[in-house]
Structure formats: structure tokens, C-alpha cells
Amino acid sequence: MKRESKSFTDSLHAVLTATNLFTGPKYMLSGYTGMAFKFSVHEQLLPMSVSAYGQWVTEHKPAIDNLGIWTAIDGGRTRHATFSHYRQEAVKWVRESLNRGLGVIYWIPEFGVIHGYDDEDGIFYVQDGRTDEDRIVLYDNFGLNFTPFWYCQSFGEKVEIPQEDMILESFRLAVYDWETPYKTLPGREIASGKLAYTFLTEALATGGYDERGAVYILDSYLYSRKEIRDYLHDILGIWHEADVAFSLYDRLVGETAAIENCIVEKRSVDLIAALKTAEMLEQQAMELFQTLSARYPDLKRTTIPRWGAHSPR
Numbered sequence: 001m002k003r004e005s006k007s008f009t010d011s012l013h014a015v016l017t018a019t020n021l022f023t024g025p026k027y028m029l030s031g032y033t034g035m036a037f038k039f040s041v042h043e044q045l046l047p048m049s050v051s052a053y054g055q056w057v058t059e060h061k062p063a064i065d066n067l068g069i070w071t072a073i074d075g076g077r078t079r080h081a082t083f084s085h086y087r088q089e090a091v092k093w094v095r096e097s098l099n100r101g102l103g104v105i106y107w108i109p110e111f112g113v114i115h116g117y118d119d120e121d122g123i124f125y126v127q128d129g130r131t132d133e134d135r136i137v138l139y140d141n142f143g144l145n146f147t148p149f150w151y152c153q154s155f156g157e158k159v160e161i162p163q164e165d166m167i168l169e170s171f172r173l174a175v176y177d178w179e180t181p182y183k184t185l186p187g188r189e190i191a192s193g194k195l196a197y198t199f200l201t202e203a204l205a206t207g208g209y210d211e212r213g214a215v216y217i218l219d220s221y222l223y224s225r226k227e228i229r230d231y232l233h234d235i236l237g238i239w240h241e242a243d244v245a246f247s248l249y250d251r252l253v254g255e256t257a258a259i260e261n262c263i264v265e266k267r268s269v270d271l272i273a274a275l276k277t278a279e280m281l282e283q284q285a286m287e288l289f290q291t292l293s294a295r296y297p298d299l300k301r302t303t304i305p306r307w308g309a310h311s312p313r
Contacts, residue, residue, distance in 0.1 A: 003129035005223060007051065007110035008060065009035045010129050014113050015103040021069055021158050031231025032166050033063035034173030036224045041196040043189045045203050047213035050220045051110050052190050054183030056151055066169045068161040075107070075151030078143055083150070090152055091139050094124065097154040107151035108135065114152070167235055167242070168296055171289035178286045197279040201272045218259055218271075225278070229253050241292040245285040252281040 001014040009030045016022035022029055030036035038053040053059055057073050064071040074090055076083065094104045095117055104114040108128055112135070116125040122139040143150030181195040182188050191199040200217065203209040232246035255277045262271035 001113045001115075001127035001129040005030050005227060006035055006038070006220065007112070007129070008056075008105065009033070011105045011111045011113045012064075014127070014129075015105065015155060016067075016069070019102055021155065022067065025230075027227040027230040028234060029067075030224070030227045032066060032170050034066070034170045034177065035063055036227040036231060037170075037174035037177050038192070039177070039196045039221065039224070040183070040190055040192045041199040041203075041217060042213070043191070043199050043203065045200070045209040045214040045217055047210065047216045049190065049213060049217050052184060053177075053192060056107075059183075060153065062169075062173060064155070066161070066166050066173070068159040070156035070158070071153060072156075073151070073153045075149065077148050078150050079148060083143065087143050087150070091142055093154065094142075094152060095119075102155055105151075105153040106137075107145065107147075107149060109145055109147050109149075111151075163235075164238060167238065168293060169300070171242075172293050172298065172301070175286050175289050175293070178282070194279065194283065197275060201275050204272055204275075222256060222259060225249065225256065226253055239292055241288040245288045248281045248285045248288075252278050255281070 001010060003010050005013075005026055009026065012033070012035075013022070013026045013029050016029070027036070038059070040049050040053040042049040042052065056075065061071065061073065072093075074086060076086065094106075094114055097104050098114070098117055106112055106114045106124075106126060108126065110128075112126050112128040114124045114126050114137070116134075117123065118125075124137045124139070124142070125134040126137055128135055143152075178193040180192055182190070183192045184190050204214070229246065229249040229252070232242060232249055236243055236246060256274050259271055259274055262274070
């Protein structure tokens, strides 16, 4: 477990590679799952922006489904009266997962990996990826943290999905993220996708933002765009649109490389100009993904589910 990408992706890569459920580099996992494309910004550039890319179950489930891996997720708000009962059951199935040799993703915060336990002391061992030292979580404190949320996710067996299908779905997830302005409704203080660029540039222009959060958001943004570029590089030659998108993201990474110096020297004008160019390039890439997607059937979005909001009661 090493913190490099989004904390969920870092955790997922550690769990899946440990059991050969995934064997590629982290940027490919970030690409296939669509996690690299997620971009969210709080209006005051709070550091929580990076993990506030939506309701985690609805964000993470499609990502894992695209890998063909079975997953189970539980979580919610610790203020709910039923939390203690869910926590008691979660402790049981987390231990069962560890007995099968599969780590569990856990909201610390941010996301980390539960990789061991000690029944005698009633503790879980958790890796946050920032150091080699384990963090200790008591069974009795499971799910409790300084945020109002708790979350854990386990994994199981895998079915093989053709690479082209995974790539197409990752592009569709990317377009959805780009075109969905608010994912944490009813609140509108956090923007996603294209609108996240607006929140970021406006905050930088007007000032009064959280400086630590701004640095964290920009660091995460720069890393994720390199992930997208590397992901698209490794799938060159499959579709013309994806090849052109690679060239756009390659240019985007070049255009935003100077952002790191802008952060250090606090040159917000130069930083805003680079971000506006990046937004334009990313918009062009999304249009290419849409064109490519339209050429192929999309059963996930055109088939009416047996159960769900689309079914009449």
C-alpha cells in the first residue's frame, strides 16, 4: 500500500495485486476503473475535495464491476441508530475476508487497507500508505473517525471481461463524470468534472481559499492526468479516437507541468491560464470518447434493469 494516486485507487491496487486479481500497473487500474477521470473541487478548495467525488457506493461499484470482480460494500453515517449493529456484522465479515487472504478497503480517513487482525486484543491492522507503520483500529471503534461517515469494501472472485469492453466503459464513466456537475446533492458546494475547473479557477482568482487544500487538489489533479495519459498510451492502436485523446492528454500534461512551480511561487495568474488550457483539451478528449462510444452498443445504459428506479411499481 503506497499513497500515489487517489487513496481508493492506491488501496484497491494493493488488495487486488496481492491476490493476482489485477496484475497491471496502478495507472492502468486507475484508467480501467475510471477513477483517474474523477475530478472534484470544493468551492473553498478544502482538502476533502479529492475524496468527495460522489456517493462512494455508486462511484466505486461501477469501477469494480468494470474489472469483472465481485465486491460487497457497506457504510453510511455513524449517527444512525443502527450503526452499532452494522459495525458488529462488518467486523465479522472483514475478518472472514482476511481469512480468505483478501484485504479490505476501509475509510480511515482517507481510504486505506485492513490487512490483518488480532482477536485476542480485538484490533485490526490498517495501512494508510503514507508510512510503513500499521495503524491500529479497535473492533469497538470500527467505523469511528473525525468524519460522520464509515465505509468498508471487500472483494471476491473474478470473471474475465474483454479489454476493449473495459476500455469503452472507462470512457463512458469518464464522460459521465465530466458532464455531471454535482454529485453530492442537495449540496452544491462541491463541483465535479467540467464544473470543477470553474470552481478551482474562480477560487484561485478571488482568493480566500484553503491553501493546503489547493495544493492537495492540484497535486492529485496533476498525478491523475498523468495516469490518464499513460493509460491511453498503453492502449494505442485500438481506436483512432483514443489515439487522438492520448495526444490531447499528452499535451495537457505538458501544459500543466509548470503548475508545480506556480504553487511554490504563488503565481495564480499563470496557474489559471494553464488550467483553462487544460479544460479545453479535456473537453476535446471527452467529445472523442462520446463519438467512439456512440459507435458501439451500450447495454448497461440501454437495458431496463429488472429492479430499480426505472421499473414501474
